[in-house]
Amino acid sequence: MADSVTLTIDGQQITVPAGLTVVDAARRAGIEIPVFCYHPKMEPVGMCRMCLAEIGRPMRDRATGDFLREEDGSIKIQWGRKLETACTARVMEGMVVRTTTEKVTAARKSVLEFLLTSHPLDCPICDKGGECSLQNLTVAYGPAVSRFYYEDKAHAPKDVPLGDLIILDRERCIKCARCIRFQEEIVDDPVLTFYQRGHHTDITTFSDPPFDSYWSGNTTDICPVGALTTVDFRFGARPWEMRPAASICTLCPVGCNITFDVRREAAAGGKMVVKRVLPRQNEEVNEIWICDKGRFAGYHFAESKDRLTQPLVRKDGVLTPVSWEEALEAAARGLEAARGHFLALASGRLSNEDLFNLARLTDALGGVKALDAFMAGGDLTAQFGLGEGSNLADLGKGDTIVVVASDLEEEAPLWWLRVKQASERGAMLIVANPRFTKTERYADVALRYRYGREAEIVLGLADEGCSCGGEAVKAVAEANRLVVFYGQEGMSLPASRALAQAAAHLLVKTGHAGKVGSGMAGVWPRANAQGAWDMGFRPQDDLAAAFRSAKAVLIAGADPAGDDPALAAALDEAGFVVVQELFLTETARKADVVFPVLAYTERSGTYTNGELRVQRFYPAVLPPQGLLADFTVAAKLGKRLGIALEANSPAAIMRQIAEAVPHYAGVTYEKLAEVHEQYPLIRRTDLYYGGTAYANVQGLGVALKPTAREAVPEVEAPAVSGPLQADLLAVPVTRLYDRGALVGRSGTLQPRLPSGAFVVLHPDEAARRGLSDGVQAVLQIPAGAYAVTVRLSPQAPEGVVLVPRSVGVPAREIAGCELRVKREE
Amino acid sequence: MSSLAEKYPDEVEAILAKYPPEHKRSAVMPLLYLAQRDGGGYITKAAMEDVAHIVGISVSDVAGVVGFYSLYHDKPAGKYRIQVCTDVACALRGAEQFAEALCENLGIKIGETTPDGLVTVEEAKCLAACDHAPVFQVQTPDGLTYHQDMDIKATLELIEQWRKEAK
Amino acid sequence: MSEHILLRHRDIPNIKDLAVYQAHGGFEAFRKAVTEMQPDEVTDEVKKSGLRGRGGAGFPTGLKWAFMDKRNWPHYVIANGDESEPGTFKDREIMEENSFQFLEGVAIASYAVGARRAYIYLRGEFWHVARWLDQKIAEMEAVGLLGDNLFGTDYSLRIYTHLGAGAYICGEETALMESLEGKRGQPRLRPPFPPTYGLYGKPTVINNVETLTNVPMIIARGADWYHTLGTEKSPGVKIFSLSGRVNRPGNYELPLGTTFRELIYEHGGGIIGGKKIKAIMPAGASSSLLPATDEVLDTPMDYESVPKVGGMLGSASVIVLDETVSIAWLVKKTVNFFREESCGKCTPCREGTYWMERLTERIASGKGTPQDVETLYDVGRQIQGKTFCPLGDFATMAVVTGIERFREDFDAAIKER
Ligand SMILES: Cc1cc2nc3c(=O)[nH]c(=O)nc-3n(C[C@H](O)[C@H](O)[C@H](O)COP(=O)(O)O)c2cc1C
Ligand code: SF4
C-alpha cells in the first residue's frame, strides 16, 4: 500500500497520507467538512450525519486493474446513489469528493434542522455560547426559521450532576456519543452510557462514585454543545470575556501544556482571576488531553486567602511582618555567617531559573544543594533519558516499554495514556509491579515481585537466564526502541537509586543507550525534578543529619517539617532557617526569615519534564504587590552577599543556564516559543472538530539531548538487597487524588479527595487481623502511630499495608509496621 | 445481597456455556433475564453490578443494555404485565378498542397498574401474531406467554384466575 | 397448492416430532451434505437454486455464503429469528411447527461455511419459541445430529438460541450481532459486511429463518427442482403473511409470482364485510402504500415485479387496507412504530421520526393545517438517504407515498377540525 494518496476535493487536488478519513484530508486542504460525532482522536462512527458529502471512486477494469477512462481521458468515477459520511470514508487514490453541491448543502441543513428540533436554543445562558459547534454550524448552514412547533419540544432535566465534577444538561445533548466513546476508547473507563433508546436516549453513569474517572473534564472539551460542563466553570463566565494564558501543569513530571482562561473580576476586587484550565495541544506531550487533577486542582492554591503577603522575620521568638529590605538584610547576615556550613533545600516545584540562581548562590556560599525528594536517578535520566527526537506517540510494533514500580495512571496520568496507546499500536508492554494496576490491562507481560526486589527484576530483563520469562527478555533485547518508566511504588531513596541504575544498566546492556527514541524516565512526584537535578540539586541520604549539622538552611518550594516529624525535629536544631514560600507551612513556622514568593501563575519560567523537554510557562494573572519570584529573592540575597545573579529576566537566566549546563546548550526562550503544524489540526476557529482545547501558538518547548548520545558511559549494575522481611510491611504508594499542599486547596476537587488518612489491605490479610472495610485502626510505623481508616482491595498483595502518600501518614519508606483496631477510649 | 452466581450456579454456568469463553459479554442478556426473575420483575442497580461482575464489564455498560430493550424493566410494576399489541396490523382488526375496553374494565389507563398490584396494562408493538388479533403477551418475572384471538371476557377470566392464584 | 415446501406441517401432522420428521426424510439432506459433499458444493447448489434471502433484502443466499472470508476463522452462522416487522408472522409458524426443517437448514448452512457454532437469534417475545427450540436441539444432540464428529466425520456443530429483549432494530443484521455480543442493539457501520466482519469480528453468515428452511429441500431434491417453482428470476416459494382487513388472515405459502389478487381474494377470502379494497402494504409497516388498482392487484408478487408498481417484495408481509381506513391514521400508526423502535444512533432517524410523530398525530387528530402536511412530506424526504441504516428510510415510506398517493385522506383529516 502506498504511503500517500492523491485525491480531488472540491476541484482541489491534494496528496495526503493513506488511511486518512475524507474529513481529515479535507482539512489539510483547508476545506472544512462540518462534523459533530467525528473527533480526530477517535474511531469514526458516522452517527450524526453532519458530514455527508458526495464521494466518487475511480472505476477500474476488472481484468487489468487499470482505471477506466471517459472520452476526454479523465478517469471514470463511480458516484454512490446516496451521500456518504465523509468521516467514515477513507481516502483512496483518484477519489473525487464534492462538498459544495446543492445536495450536500441541503443535507447539512436538514441534519441541523433535525438537531435543533430537540435543542432548547438556550444559547444566551449556555456556558458553551461563543464556542459551541452547534451554534457556529447553525450560523453557517442552518435554517433561519424553525418549522418545528415550539410546544412539541421534548423537555428534559437541565441540571443533572454526572458526578462531583461534571454536569449534564440533557436538553442540549445531541447524542453524538463523543463523551461515551472518549471514556471507553481513549481512557478505558467505560463509566458513561446511553440509557433508553431512540428519542429518549440519555447519557448516564452508573459507576460508584458517579462518573468515576480521572479524565472526566476532557469530555467537556470535546462535547460539541453545552451539554457537559464542569462544576467550576458552569455559569462562570462567557468565553469571549476571557483572555488565554499559556502555561504548563505542575502536578506531575509529564508537563501537560495548558491554557488558563482569565478574566478581571469585580468580585475579586478588580483582580485577574483564573476561570478555567483547558488543555493546549502538544502532540509530543499531552496531545489535547489533561487529567482532572490538572484541570481542577492546578491553580486554586494561588488564589487562596492564606497566601503570605509580606516578609516575616523572627523577633523575640515571633514571626513578625517586616519590609523586604529588613528581611533580606536579616537573611543575608544569617547566610553570610554560615559560609561553608550552608544547606539549600529545593524541590522540583521550582522553575529552572529559580533553581539555577539558588544553585549559584549556594555554590558561592560553599553550601550543599539538597533536593527534597524520595526518588533518585535524575543524573542518570540526564544521560539516558528520552529527549530530542523521542515521542511516545511514535512507539508501536517492534518497540518495547517497561513500566516498573509504578501505578502509572495514579502517578503520571498522561504517560499512562500514552503508554496504553503505544501498546494498542502494537508496542510490547512489560509491567512489573507487586500488585495489579490499571496499566497491566494492556500488558503483554506482567511481572510480579516482592516489594524491595524491583531493581532485581529490571536487571533480570537484561539477562537471558532470568526467571522472569524469555518473552520479556527477548522483547527487551530485540526492541527497536526501549523505554523504561520507573516509578514511585514503595520507593525510598536507596531503592529508587538502585532501580534507576538498573534501568540505565538495562539500556546500556541491550544496546539502547544513547539511541534516539529509547531511554528511561523517572515518574517523579514533581514537575521539575529533572530541572532540579540538572541544576545540581541532589537528594540527601540523611536529610535530618544534614539539617542538624548546617549552620544555616534555606528552603524553597518544600515543606520538610510538614511532611515528616523527624525532619521537623531536625530542623529545630539547624542554626538559621530561611524559607521561601506561598504559605505559612510547618517549615515556615520554624524559620527565622520567611520570604513570600509568587505562584507560577503570576510569573514566567521554564520546567524540564520527565521526557527531557524544557517548556515555558507565562504569567496568567498580574503578580500581587509585594511578592517576588524565587529567582529574584535569590538574586537579591546574592547582591547583599556579593554574588552577581540575574534578578529580573528569566530569559537572561536561561541564557546562563545554556552556557553552564552542557545539555541545555542552545536553549533560549525564543526557541522554546517556536511552534510547527501539528496533526490533527486543532484550531479554535473550528471548535466542532477538535473541541475547545487550545491550539499551541506559544511554544512546543525544546527536547534536550541526553548526554549518552555523545558517549555511552558504563553503568554498574546496582547491588541489590534481598526482600524486606517483616510480618506486615507498610508500603508508601501514590494516589492521584491525595491531600498534598497544593491540591488540598482546590475547592472543586474537594469531594473527590480522600477525607483523611487511610490504608489499603487485601481482604484475606484484613480478615486474619480482625479488620474489616471502613474500620478505624492505628498504624504503627517508625515515624509514629497514626489513626487510619482501613479499606480493602483484592489488588493489595498479602502481607502488605498500602499507605497512600500525602493523605496524613508520613510513610517515607517501606518498613515493618503494625496495624490494629482502634480501641474506643 | 447474594449474587446470581451463588444463588443459581447451574443456570449461570449454563448461560455462560452458550458463548465462547472469551466472549462472556454475550451472556449479559440472558443473565439480565435471570436477574429480572430474581428481582420479581425488574432489575435493580445492585443486580446490574452483579451481572457486570460476572461477565467482566462496567455497570454502566450493563445499564446501557437494560435501558435499550423494552422487555427489561428498571422499575416495579404489576405482577402480570399485559402487553397488548396495538400496532398497525392488529389495529386494523380492533386491537385499540380491545385495549381501551380492557383498561376500562380494570379501571386503569394504559401504562397503569391495578391497585392490588396484580396487573399492568401496556401497549406493545407488533408481536408477530397479526392473524390472531386481538393478541397480547403476558410478561411475568418468569417469562412470557402469548394469548391469541382474545376477547374481553376471556381476558377478565384469565385475570380472575391469577387473582385467585395470588391468594 | 399441492405440496408445502416450508409449511410442511400443514401436510404432515406432527412433523415437529423428530421421529415423524425423520420418517419423512428429515436430516437426510444434512447427512448427505456432510458425508457426500464438499462444503463448497453445498454452497454451489444453493447458489444454483436461485434462492434469495427472505428477510427483506432478497440477497442471493448462495452468493452470500460464498463471500465468507476463508482466511479468517472461526466462522459463524446466525439464523435471524427476530421477526419484528409489523405484519410479519411466518418465521414463528415455521419454528413452532416445522422446527426440525429449520434446524436442518441451519445445520447445512453451517457445514457449507465451516461454522462449528450457530446461533438462532430470537426476538425476546419468542420466549416460548426459544424454550421449544432448545428442547428440539437437545433431541438432536441426543441422537447425534448435533455435537462432535457428526456422521462419523470430523465435522462438529453446536446450535444455540439467544433471546433478544424487545427491539425491532435487532432484526437488522449488524444490530443483531451487537445484541448477541451483549451490547445495545445499534447497527454497525457497513462495509465491512458480515461475511468479512460479523459476530465477534469473525466472518458470519446471517440468514432469515425462512431462507434457511428452504435449504434442506434444495439439497435433498436439487437446485433444478427448486427452479420448477416460482418464476424465472424469483424461483421457489414464499410465505406471504396476510393481515389487515381480510376475512382470512394468515400465512400462505405460494410460488413467487402469485398475484396480490389471488392472495387476497382466493386465499384470504376477500375483504371484511365485502368492502372495497383501498391499498396494499406489500412489505409490512416499512412498505410504500400501493393503491389497490387492478394493475397492482394483478401484479405478480416477486422480486422484480413489485418494484415496478412502486413497492418492494421485502418480507412479503401483505397488510390490506380497505375503504374504512384513513391513510392519515395509518401513517400515524407506522410512524409511531418507527419512532418507538428507532435505536437513536443517527440524527435524522432519531429526530425525524419524533418530528413526524408529532405532525402525524396533529394531522390525524384533526388539529393539522395544510402546511403541516407539507412539512410532514418534507421531513420524510429529508430523512431519506441520510440515515445510518435502512430503518430511517423505512419510517418514511408510508408517509411519503401516503401523501403522494392518498393526499385526499390528509386533506379530509385537516378539514375535520
Ligand atoms: C430495520 C431492519 C429490520 C430487519 N428485521 C429483520 C427481521 O426481523 N428478520 C429478518 O430475517 N431480517 C430482518 N432484516 C434484514 C436483515 O438485516 C438481513 O438482511 C437478513 O437477516 C438477511 O437474511 P436473508 O438474506 O436470508 O434475507 C431487517 C433489516 C432492517 C434494516
Ligand atoms: S453529552 Fe455531548 S458529547 Fe455526550 S453525546 Fe451528548 S452531545 Fe455528545
Ligand code: FES
Ligand atoms: S436506527 Fe438506523 S438510522 Fe436510525
